[in-house]
Amino acid sequence: MSESSGTSWKVEVFYDGECPLCLREIKLLHWMDRGKTNHSMSCTA
Numbered sequence: 001m002s003e004s005s006g007t008s009w010k011v012e013v014f015y016d017g018e019c020p021l022c023l024r025e026i027k028l029l030h031w032m033d034r035g036k037t038n039h040s041m042s043c044t045a
Contacts, residue, residue: 009037010037010038010039011037011038011039012038012039012040012041013026013029013038013039013040013041014040014041014042014043015040015041015042015043016042016043016044017042017043017044018044026040
């Protein structure tokens, strides 16, 4: 499988906004996402 260097991925992550572990992971993902290509949305009822 070949990879293109020009490929731009966009990711949408749904997470439990009341879960301390989930919030910690989302915070880490936001910090790592320097290109601002990821979007996260809490799915807490």
